Amino acid sequence: MAADAGQTQTLGQLGLSAQGGRDVAITGLAVDSRDVRDGFLFAAMPGTRVHGAEFIQYALRQGAVAVLTDAEGAKIAADDLADSDAAVVIAEDPRQALAYTASLWFGRQPRVMAAVTGTNGKTSVATFLRQIWMLVGREAVNLGTTGVEGSYSAPLMHTTPEPITLHRMLAEVTDEGVTHGAMEASSHGLAQRRLDGVVLKVGGFTNLTQDHLDYHHDFEEYFEAKAGLFTRVLPPDASAVINIDGLRGEDMAELAAERGLDVLTVGSHEEAELCILNRRYDADSQTIRFSFDGEVHQVQLNLIGGFQAENVLVAAGMAILSGEDPDEVFAALPALVTVHGRMELAARRANGAAVFVDYAHTPDAVATALKALRPHVMGRLIAVIGAGGDRDRTKRPLMGEAAAQNADVVFVTDDNPRSEDPAAIRQAVMLGCPEATEVADRAEAILRAVDALQPGDALLIAGKGHETGQIVGDTVFPFDDSEQASVAVSALDGRLP
């Protein structure tokens, strides 16, 4: 049964005051007019393409009894609203008002909630944090790009779902006995206030590099959106774990401290409180030596790539600040398993060469993933890359360049061209890596790259990670990089996948 089935609440109970002091009982919330049912509150939000107020007339016909919007929305729909009995709530920041309303409507969330932001590493940190919590005996989930995972599973459409979906899910997992939740705060999610109604105990920051400049006007605006987690969403009595190694990490730590948050810094800088002292890389694992609170610890992680060690320590810091015992947290780390589609060993050739699948889809992530593989590999590094359609165009040549600089052999192929011409996207990527081999069909690109593997080499298939489809136009064709890697190895080495 849905977490809100059959309930009724008044606008007043939801903290909303309608024009003329009116109060009405509502039976549900919707942010899309097509989801409105009898007795609902319709949240008409300003959008990137159109103002939701354009759909107020439709929502009223569907049975909406109340509308939440901004001054502009009220103006757009003035005639429709004047002709109806609907109560009208005008908010200065209607997305934030919707977030608080959704939180009150569903009324429950796991007792301990944490959120992590950053360009790369959110899914990894949220998953590691959930794994740590479960290893120390908590009922926990992570919520984000890979859906809801852990003590409860469910699919999600977005990394940070819009507030109604988010709070419905938080109520559902709470009803299932989940007490700890680790969520991802995407920059879209933060800019659109999607998680403003969640009561957070701990926030985390991984890093900030180029992405989503199609949505945020410039890098500063992107930084501001991410910083919102620490300057707005986290309550002042919460804590923050900040990786200070990367660009703007120190700035983020400063903003968090200004807000009054209890800040724990992570990194290789000697001033970091959870400080990486040394690392050793093996073929399938790595060992890290780190200090915390005056003590030195050494732990073997069954994970590939130095950045995963940083993600693990951010997650460990978040677990500690959520109330767990540091020694128990550190003792859990050797049991952590790879996050699906993140530096995941997908297949191995008969000659020993390894094939990794990774979700690197930004210039920095491509460079980081390849650099991270290097110390684990004795032979050549081969990369398969592509860039998504209908996404930041400026990152394409930069992704090519990152691959050319950090791999020995590069194949450029398609990765969700969506509404764009796939050949044009590949051309843009190739500008950054003119020596690369262009192979339009992704399965063929993977086959050719696997075929090129000699003993001691490794292949990184970047961009799709856990995804299970190739989006061309409006059609999603089934496609799984790990599966294709196994198929290619079987075909070439004569083994069954």
Ligand SMILES: CC(=O)N[C@H]1[C@@H](OP(=O)(O)OP(=O)(O)OC[C@H]2O[C@@H](n3ccc(=O)[nH]c3=O)[C@H](O)[C@@H]2O)O[C@H](CO)[C@@H](O)[C@@H]1O[C@H](C)C(=O)N[C@@H](C)C(=O)N[C@H](CCC(=O)O)C(=O)O
């Ligand atoms: C760019 C973006 O974030 N868009 C989000 C935004 O929609 P929008 O502003 O573009 O909406 P619009 O089409 O202009 O419509 C305006 C309003 O009218 C409403 N509407 C629209 C049509 C209709 O018939 N009836 C109706 O009521 C819409 O629900 C919307 O509230 O607000 C909507 C809800 O209010 C979101 O569903 C929508 O997310 C879309 C689906 C999306 O794809 N977002 C992606 C880019 C996203 O959020 N990604 C991040 C992470 C990405 C990453 O880190 O890689 C994520 O957290 O998943």
Ligand SMILES: Nc1ncnc2c1ncn2[C@@H]1O[C@H](COP(=O)(O)OP(=O)(O)OP(=O)(O)O)[C@@H](O)[C@H]1O
């Ligand atoms: N700490 C890190 N520093 C740099 N790159 C990283 C880091 N962690 C992960 N990556 C790279 O970014 C990719 C995506 O990782 P992950 O899914 O954890 O990030 P995300 O922030 O959740 O991404 P998205 O915004 O797409 O949801 C990984 O596959 C890896 O290539």
Ligand SMILES: N[C@H](CCC[C@H](N)C(=O)O)C(=O)O
């Ligand atoms: N969730 C992110 C990453 C998608 C990665 C890549 N496979 C692509 O399609 O660009 C986005 O939608 O921008």
Ligand SMILES: [Mg+2]
């Ligand atoms: Mg993610």
